[in-house]
Amino acid sequence: MTDLYRLAMAVLQPGFEGTTAPDWLKKALSDGLGGAVLFARNVSPGTAGLVAELRAENPAVVVAIDEEGGVVTRLEAREGSSFPGNRALGVVDDVALTERVGRQIGRLLAETGITLNYAPSVDVNANPANPVIGIRSFGPTPELVARHSVAYVKGVQAAGVAACAKHFPGHGDTVADSHLELPTVHASLDQLRARDLPPFEAAIRAGVRSVMSAHLLIPALDPERPATLSRTILTGLLREELGFDGMVVTDAIEMKAVAAMYPPGEIAVRALNAGVDAICAGLVTAEGLYEIRDAIVAAVRDGSLREERLAEAAGRVLALSEWHRAQRSEVEADDGAGLEAARRALTITGEARLTTAPLVVEVNTRHNQAIDPDTPTGLAAALGELLPGTTRAGKLPSELGDQPVVLVIHDAARHPWVRETVAEAVRRRPDVIVVETGIPAEPAGATYIATNGISKVSAKAAAQWLTR
Incomplete structure (x- = not known):
């Protein structure tokens, strides 16, 4: 296995079936796979053991999960979350309480051994007809969303788990669901800067370790490519203008917003060229994972993806893993935080x-x-x-x-x-x-x-x- 193949594996974060690690996943981890994503289908009383099983194959693996609180929960999908979601926290508008809730969500993940929480959603829910954000947003104004995004990020990361601000550069003003089709954000550049970007800027200043790209077409920023595949958006805006130097991860590439445009391997190459560091592939087979890897390697060899860009991406994934492994946070249980927030909401x-x-x-x-x-x-x-x-x-x-x-x-x-x-x-x-x-x-x-x-x-x- 050459270094190039291992570099390509390092930037992939696949999902899988079952509550134990399948053999193909173990092999991929030994081949340098840099990440894995847990869904409700993977959760059982033995989830901490599953995470340990993954780490036994690759100690640096980034284990990620969607644990927003509220309606988007994986660890508590069967019984419902112990924490209200972002909308409830925004209604209460007590940043100290939001930070307490974030810290307890982080504690739950830390006890399971998880590296990265694909949360919070820092989208401003500017369109009441939005079918996919809604109660997942802290609210309809950038100031409200920004201050609670910062509180949530601080809380989760105080527990030693990396937070992820999503969905860059803002999924709040859409009437389509990117799981099903490619939404378009019809907003001017001035409107985007005044409304959608401030929560991301605030989260970046607060030290958020990761940002998730959105599968959105935003003509004011790039009239041709969805944000996940846009160098203008992810490198020009996010990296160079906003100064984010952490790990950028895609939203799941099987979502139809991008999956209807290109095969998985091409999505991965285009996303890496745009400035993404990690490719989330929530629904993928063993064969499909290696096909994505091989597409990345082929792109480096034919010159359509620079090896330096791939190495930079793999380096950012490893940096996030090393940050997590260096954490020694011990968060005390605050069992009343979730119910207090729910009552006040x-x-x-x-x-x-x-x-x-x-x-x-x-x-x-x-x-x-x-x-x-x-x-x-x-x-x-x-x-x-x-x-x-x-x-x-x-x-x-x-x-x-x-x-x-x-x-x-x-x-x-x-x-x-x-x-x-x-x-x-x-x-x-x-x-x-x-x-x-x-x-x-x-x-x-x-x-x-x-x-x-x-x-x-x-x-x-x-x-x-x-x-x-």
Whole structure:
């Protein structure tokens, strides 16, 4: 195995199946593979052992995960996160509390041995119709997002885990999901500088170790190439103008925004040329991984990718790994941080109270592709613990009876059919309690509770208030 092949392996961060390391992954790690990404499918009570298994093959491996808190959780996907997401933290607007939450998320990851958290999302949720950011953003203004991005980064990195500001240069003003298609940001250069870039600038000043590129077309910056493949954006803007010298990682290259344009190997080469250091390939086979490696090697040999650029990228991956290995942080448990944030994030209209077991009707929309489909809203379970006999339905029944009704919705402002369901429920039962887990709309029902996110603690906070 020549050094060139090992350099090419060093910049790859693949996902894999199973809760133990497959043989092909172990071999790739021994061949110099620089990273691996964990998803909910890899998580079990033995996840720390899995990470140790990876490190046994390559002590410098960067083990990454998406653990934003709130609705985007991998370690707690089955039961729901112990921490509310960014929207809830922005609503509370207490940077000390955000830093506490970030530190506890970092502690959770550090105890598992994880190197890198693909979080926080520092996107400014400027477009209410955004289908993929929404509650994953701290809010709709750059000042709010910037101060909480800094707090979150400081918290995670205080636990000895690298944070990653995403999705550069800003995914907040889109109406398309880059998992499914290539979104375009129709904003002027002045607007981008005033709105989308300040949170990234703040995170960079705060010492964030990594930045994730977005699969977005931004004509004001580069009319031809998505940000992930744009040297103008990643080298000219991020490196040279904003001064970021940490590791740049792509969003997953199997996302259709770029996968519809080029095969994986070509995406990797183009991204490296643009200034990326690590290629996230969340869905890849053993054969596919080595095909990407070979495409990178071939590009160096034919002169379309400079070996110095590849070595620089591999060096930044190794530098992040070395930073992580040098950390000796011990963070004390702060078990109340998540629930405190969730309680303070509740926004409530009305005074209804539950004294008997309700029917919980969940009409939630399908969440976006960044969210594990099995992640629960948790409200029926949380109410069931306090009011035994609580029942759950997936749609509004034809007969509602006398049982109290709690209607759980998500992003009603974006979905006319959800608003129609709410209107029908209120018409049939004016005493219905509405719980909105997404971006709040106009209050409806006898009581309207906005949790400002989906998490185990958000559901618990709402349930406790309803049964106070």
